[in-house]
Amino acid sequence: MHETTITVTVDGEPRTVTVDSRTTLLDALRDRLGVISPKKGCDHGQCGACTVLLDGRRTLSCLKLAVAEDGGEVVTAAGLADGGDLHRMQQAFIDHDGLQCGYCTPGQICSAVGMLEEARAGHPSHATADLGADVVLTDDEIRERMSGNLCRCGAYVNIVAAIREVAGEGSVR
């Protein structure tokens, strides 16, 4: 049995599709369901362009088999917007010019949103000097926590500025 029919909620819509067991979640989204917000960069878990929120956590969709995520909930960068109203993280990337070519941007934005939730839940990082203290999202913390998302245009300075602004506002939404 090399094919399985799965149902995954994508950006709020239940989507049913029959996939070969080898199909990654990224390929299922892009090639089978026409959801092209997550991008294929390296396809080996090194660049972060395929980052989505899977069951609420930022996840690399290129390293997940679609068949294993039957029943799962995926939110892509496109799904963060509320109709025509951009998510605050999306707006902050525009306001701070946190992109050049834009290819890494959906992954950056999903990662940033997931990262802020982790920080609010008190998760430490490699940049956290005192593991017992509350998390303060300094620029060093933001850079460390976002190290799984590469930007070959080098928009990092403005990406940090965008995330810093949203982090300073309290809740993510």
Place this chain on the structure above:
Amino acid sequence: MKPLTYERASDPAAAVALVAGNPGAAYLAGGTNLVDHLKLGVAAPELLVDVSRLPLDDVEVLGGGGLRVGAAVRNSDLAAHPVVRRSYPVLAQALLAGASGQIRNVATTAGNLLQRTRCVYFQDVTTPCNKREPGTGCSALEGVSRSHAVLGASDECVATHPSDLAVALAALDAAVVVLGPGGERRVRMADFHRLPGDEPERDTTLEHGDLVTAVEVPALPFARRSAYRKVRDRASYAFALVSVAAALDVTDGPVRDVRLALGGVAHKPWRATVAEERLRGGPATEDAFRAAAAAELEAARPLPGNGFKVPLARNTIIATLRDLTGGAR
């Protein structure tokens, strides 16, 4: 990629029966290493048994002070656990030094221990590699060997184990709980990963079908003063060139006890027992740390491309122990 069948395991015993009964079967948990290997052609299972949803995702604080960490506990959750942060900083720091936020959200405790070397030749199916394809030769011996082993290697294989978590667990004398076709057993971390010898295709002492169900971390009060120091080519999201996991029991006088393990230098997490022996009962001084590190590294046999790892390991041991001493009252 070869066609494969996917099955979600209903319970641990059923998972073991499925994999043990099929030489072409493999377990799938977080998948962060295995799915990449499917794409690269490094692994080609015909059956994947998904164990990620088995009820193995609890961190249990044991009565005596230790921890029982379920095999499916994600790296990010274990690093954030309050008892891990307070009682075993070396463990939290090792986890947080590994991979990226996205990968730590998915990678599991057992999967981290069972991830395979990042030797470029192992991951490139167009090159000979004794670990991937026994008997074909080792490309790293006369190739690019910058990231390779300086301790415990063989003529067959000079790969290093990539896990940070495993180095911390080796220092803490953790035990791996394994469910096999014949029942449950415990394997000490020291005996879990193996040196390559003439069977480099075997990373661990597990047999086909064995399923890691938990990791037990014993109580170690002085691990409150412990640390993981990782040296790598960039500040984040890179594998270790050298790493040191250490715990130090010292107040004003001599070293009462010490735990020391090295990463990035061998086919397994390298418990530095020679250095530990030298340090116990001696002074907690930089000279003593240097002498102990030198004694441990006497066995080092660097390759043409990685001689820098020997002084780097020595200096990283010294720096890690010195930092821990600095916290003394």
